[in-house]
Amino acid sequence: xxxxxxxxxxxxxxxxxxxxxxxxxxxxxxxxxxxxxxxxxxxxxxxxxxxxxxxxxxxxxxxxxxxxxxxxxxxxxxxxxxxxxxxxxxxxxxxxxxxxxxxxxxxxxxxxxxxxxxxxxxxxxxxxxxxxxxxxxxxx
Numbered sequence: 758x759x760x761x762x763x764x765x766x767x768x769x770x771x772x773x774x775x776x777x778x779x780x781x782x783x784x785x786x787x788x789x790x791x792x793x794x795x796x797x798x799x800x801x802x803x804x805x806x807x808x809x810x811x812x813x814x815x816x817x818x819x820x821x822x823x824x825x826x827x828x829x830x831x832x833x834x835x836x837x838x839x840x841x842x843x844x845x846x847x848x849x850x851x852x853x854x855x856x857x858x859x860x861x862x863x864x865x866x867x868x869x870x871x872x873x874x875x876x877x878x879x880x881x882x883x884x885x886x887x888x889x890x891x892x893x894x895x896x897x
Contacts, residue, residue, distance in 0.1 A: 767822025768874060772865055774823065782813045784860035789852070792859075798852035801843035821874070837885060846888035854882045 769778070786806045789795045802809055815826035816834060827834060843849075857878055865871045 768870060769818060769821035769823035771870060772821065772874075775818065777864055778814055778817050778821070778823070781860050781864045782810055782817065784863055785813070785856050786810050788856040788859055792852070792856060795852035795856050797846075797848035798850075798856070801845065801849055836881070837887070840885055841887055844888050845885050847886075847890070850882050850886060854879060857882070 786809070789799045790806070812827065815830065819825040819827050858875065861871070861875055
């Protein structure tokens, strides 16, 4: 996408900028605190989500093409290595993605761009796995 003066429009700007990202992330963490299906994802977070919420706002802002808030503060995201302290398996990923999808659909109007970004979020979520795949045996 471009503006009339041929300046490229970032996904960040096209989807609503800071207001959208803040609303999305606030709803995401509210869902994580309330949906039983997100219990495993919530359990690997600290009791207070304030810092996690701000970091996700900063990360998504830059990832979507807005100001590089996260990298300016913390450097390269190195998402997998930064999250390796927490066990992330199928239940954590599915709960996280459930919350993200619901918050996304409540805050971002449907569009091909929105769908493409959500596909990338799904891939990113599954990339974060650091636990062996569930065997389904019930042993544990």
